[in-house]
Amino acid sequence: xxxxxxxxxxxxxxxxQSMTLQCAQDMNHEYMxxxxxxxxxxxxxxxxxxxxxxxxxxxxxxxxxxxxxTTEDFPLRLLSAAPSQTSVYFCASSGGRPNEKLFFGSGxxxxxx
Amino acid sequence: xxxxxxxxGPVTLxxxxxxxxxxxxxxxxxxxxxxxxxxxxxxLQLLLKxxxxxxxxxxxxxxxxxxxxxxxxxxxxxxxxxxxxxxxFCALVRLGYSTLTFGKGTMLLVSP
Numbered sequence: 399x400x401x402x403x404x405x406x407x408x409x410x411x412x413x414x415q416s417m418t419l420q421c422a423q424d425m426n427h428e429y430m431x432x433x434x435x436x437x438x439x440x441x442x443x444x445x446x447x448x449x450x451x452x453x454x455x456x457x458x459x460x461x462x463x464x465x466x467x468t469t470e471d472f473p474l475r476l477l478s479a480a481p482s483q484t485s486v487y488f489c490a491s492s493g494g495r496p497n498e499k500l501f502f503g504s505g506x507x508x509x510x511x
Numbered sequence: 512x513x514x515x516x517x518x519x520g521p522v523t524l525x526x527x528x529x530x531x532x533x534x535x536x537x538x539x540x541x542x543x544x545x546x547x548x549x550x551x552x553x554x555l556q557l558l559l560k561x562x563x564x565x566x567x568x569x570x571x572x573x574x575x576x577x578x579x580x581x582x583x584x585x586x587x588x589x590x591x592x593x594x595x596x597x598x599x600f601c602a603l604v605r606l607g608y609s610t611l612t613f614g615k616g617t618m619l620l621v622s623p
Contacts, residue, residue: 429608429609429610431609431610431611433611433613438615439615440600440613440614440615440616441555441600441611441613442613443610443611443612446608446609446610448608448609456610488554488555490611492609494609498609499545499557499560500557500604500609500611502554502555502556503554504553504554505554
């Protein structure tokens with residue numbers, strides 16, 4: 399049982415490059431979300447989805463795009479990377495039942511030079 | 512909007528000392544409250560949760576009580592171990608969306 403799988407684990411980009419952070423879950427969860435973790439800032443919500451075809455912005459969405467074409471996958475796209483996007487990114491999923499916990503992936507450490 | 516405030520760290524303790532990490536929140540309604548833990552180099556793991564007022568969540572010797580009157584969810588442990596060294600996050604869930612609002616995290620360092 400893989401749970402929530404994020405790839406890659408590490409990535410270095412140059413300013414202006416684009417890339418996609420992958421997130422997949424095998425628990426048939428409807429709810430998925432992306433967070434970034436920065437020192438002294440905790441985790442902040444970037445984008446979230448309440449089901450296939452439905453996405454919305456979180457607290458810090460600028461510079462990121464998402465789509466949800468399947469229940470399993472929720473990729474996060476950086477169209478033109480900036481040094482301010484250097485961070486650790488976590489994907490999470492949940493079945494959405496009241497009081498249910500979120501399951502987190504192991505994270506992607508991204509550096510933008 | 513929702514917000515979570517937790518005490519800043521690092522909190523430095525000797526083994527077997529008593530631990531308290533303060534957490535207060537602002538929210539619409541009565542969301543479930545969580546404590547997550549992040550060990551060095553790892554992702555987040557749920558430590559405990561409470562779903563309604565006066566609920567006490569507990570796990571691995573850690574406890575936290577959902578206090579509606581003080582809007583608090585303080586984490587406590589009676590005797591910490593070196594293996595408890597980690598970053599602890601208090602969080603609340605946005606009902607109906609399954610997204611979390613986190614505090615900034617508190618690093619705990621326990622020395623032998």
